[in-house]
Amino acid sequence: MNTTxxxxxxxxxxxxxxxxxxxxxxxxxxxxxxxxxxxxxxxPMGQDCLSTVEALNSMGAKIRMNSATESITxxxxxxxxxxxxxxxxxxxxxxxxxxxxxxxxxxxxxxxTITGDIHLCRRPMDRVIIPLSLMGAKIHSSERRGYLPxxxxxxTLNGIDYTLPIASAQVKSAILLAALYASSPTVxxxxxxxxxxxxxxxxxxxxxxxxxDDRIYIAPRPTLYAQDMFIPGDISSAAFIITAGLLVxxxxxxxxxxxxxxxxxxxxxxxxxxxxxxxxENKEGTAGELMGDIKxxxxxxxxxxxxxxxxxRLIDELPIIALAATQAVGTTIIKDAQExxxxxxxxxxxxxxxxxxxxxxxxxxxxxxxxxxxTPLHGxxxxxxxxxxxxxxxxxxxxxxxxxxxxxxxxxIDISFPGFFDTLKEISVMx
Ligand code: S3P
Numbered sequence: 460m461n462t463t464x465x466x467x468x469x470x471x472x473x474x475x476x477x478x479x480x481x482x483x484x485x486x487x488x489x490x491x492x493x494x495x496x497x498x499x500x501x502x503p504m505g506q507d508c509l510s511t512v513e514a515l516n517s518m519g520a521k522i523r524m525n526s527a528t529e530s531i532t533x534x535x536x537x538x539x540x541x542x543x544x545x546x547x548x549x550x551x552x553x554x555x556x557x558x559x560x561x562x563x564x565x566x567x568x569x570x571x572t573i574t575g576d577i578h579l580c581r582r583p584m585d586r587v588i589i590p591l592s593l594m595g596a597k598i599h600s601s602e603r604r605g606y607l608p609x610x611x612x613x614x615t616l617n618g619i620d621y622t623l624p625i626a627s628a629q630v631k632s633a634i635l636l637a638a639l640y641a642s643s644p645t646v647x648x649x650x651x652x653x654x655x656x657x658x659x660x661x662x663x664x665x666x667x668x669x670x671x672d673d674r675i676y677i678a679p680r681p682t683l684y685a686q687d688m689f690i691p692g693d694i695s696s697a698a699f700i701i702t703a704g705l706l707v708x709x710x711x712x713x714x715x716x717x718x719x720x721x722x723x724x725x726x727x728x729x730x731x732x733x734x735x736x737x738x739x740e741n742k743e744g745t746a747g748e749l750m751g752d753i754k755x756x757x758x759x760x761x762x763x764x765x766x767x768x769x770x771x772r773l774i775d776e777l778p779i780i781a782l783a784a785t786q787a788v789g790t791t792i793i794k795d796a797q798e799x800x801x802x803x804x805x806x807x808x809x810x811x812x813x814x815x816x817x818x819x820x821x822x823x824x825x826x827x828x829x830x831x832x833x834t835p836l837h838g839x840x841x842x843x844x845x846x847x848x849x850x851x852x853x854x855x856x857x858x859x860x861x862x863x864x865x866x867x868x869x870x871x872i873d874i875s876f877p878g879f880f881d882t883l884k885e886i887s888v889m890x
Contacts, residue, residue: 462869462880464838464857465889469757470710472886476697477503478529478690479718480875481628482656482748484511484555486533486688488563488636489660491520493535495685500530501716502690505875507553514560517544535685538639543569547608550575552803552845552874555629557607558587562633564611565596566640572601574608578845582801584609587633590621594637594645618643618679625798626771628653628722631675635661635668641679648674653771654722659747660686691718691750696876698726698776699851702783703883704755705735706859711756712886713740719749725772727753729780733760733787762789762832770795775802777827778810778852784830785819786859793827803874804846813841813849817856817864838862847874854883 478501488511490497502508504526512531516522518541521534541563548564550557550573557575561584564571574580585605588598597612618641623630631647635657638645650673658675661668664686667678697717704712719727719739731737736758742751760783765773773780777799784791799806811823816839820831838860843850850872857864872879 460870461865461867462854463863463865464854465863466860467707467858467887467889468709469888470704470707470712470886471888473713473715474700474882474886475715476692476700476717476882477505477876479503479693480505480507480695481555481654482690482718483508484559485632485656485660486690487511487515487522488559489664489683490533490535490685491515491522492538492541493664493683493685494537495535497533497535497685498530498687499533500689502529502531503693503875504529505873505877506551507556507874510549510551510553510556514548514550514556517546517548518542533685538680538683541567544571547572547574550579552576552579554579554582557584558629558633559636561587561591561598561609561611562636565591565594565598565614565637566616568613570613571611572608573611578803580607586625586627586630590619590630590634591637593619593621594641596637616641618645620646622648622650626651626653628657632657635675635677638677638679639666639681644676644678646674646676651768651771652722654720656720656748663747686746688746691745691748692716693875694718694723694726695775697753698779699855700882701726701730701737701753701755702779703855703858705730705758705760705783706786706855708757714753716750717753719751722772725769726776726780728769729763729765729773730783733763733783734758735760760787762787762791764792766792766794774798775848778806778848779855781810781814781821781828781830782852782856785814785821785832785834785836787832789832791830791832794824796827797825799827802846804844804849806846806849809844809846809849810852813853814856816841817853817860836860838864840865840867843868843871845871847871847876851876851879854879
């Protein structure tokens, strides 16, 4: 599918974005192995989370979807209640599905196979295979070592004390899930804090988990209790609308009920530091997570440097922050973000190439990018490169670029933000 975007006058109004993808994956997995029934509201119906739902359904958890109310109901089967799936598990494009399920599946008494689409089969899995193997897991990659498809054989797991070599919530979560099935406690240490939704959810569902400084302790074999929850809006999806609100002149918008977990809200800190007018209203808690409304008014931005510990707090937002930097006064430097090169696309290259095609002054570095601004953008024909966030970044660029911007293969947006273009239309003022 190709979508063409035109420059608009302003953005005005109030909208919602789909529920948080990271929280949703964890809600499905943990409630599937809990005791009892959970109703999850504001569940994101994007393909990534559906891959996780299909996988747990294939292992005996009864998950009913209600698209009209954007909710799902999960009948938990208990910690040891999953059964062998009839076929291989296909995580499709979802790295979170593949890596978290690896952690869950190494603890089961049945064998399994996990595969994915061509993009996912090119993403590294050794980061998960290595610590899980240290726990005693038996994992084989049938085609290329360290990549999907992988086969898992049943094994006896022991707890480990493991320091994450990279800041990755997917790796951390895979270890914590395997730790539920180990014979002794596990400790995971992080030098740089990554998103902590797994820890929060395990805690609210009854596991013995204790986080102190950079160290997470988890006791094995808990009884988990099903937990109803309202999933806050995904700040990683809101990021595109927030950026549009800042960049399109004369805009004033509110994004309702967005997750504000501090391990995810780096983009708000960066934009405020760049001079962005962003206010948070109506803050409240939901199942251990913080949520609130984000009010954005268009702003003149100045450049910044983004590096170090803040990177995991905004890793998925770097492509759209790069777009904002093309409109900021001065030189913006993004570094320490090598991880961008192993996302749904090589996001250092796909961001730099896409924004260059639209007229930006941007250059790639081994661990990030350097952007000069402000630079007027012009429309062009660009490709999503099979990456939902690159497609949305190009669409937001199209709102401020002169002429028409066409995004080829824009259907990839459905991975995380079905209804993205309708949401944009709702708040767009064309004349
Ligand atoms: C995610 C963690 C991050 C993030 C991804 C979702 C998660 O990946 O980029 O979109 O839900 O745990 P890494 O763990 O590879 O940093």
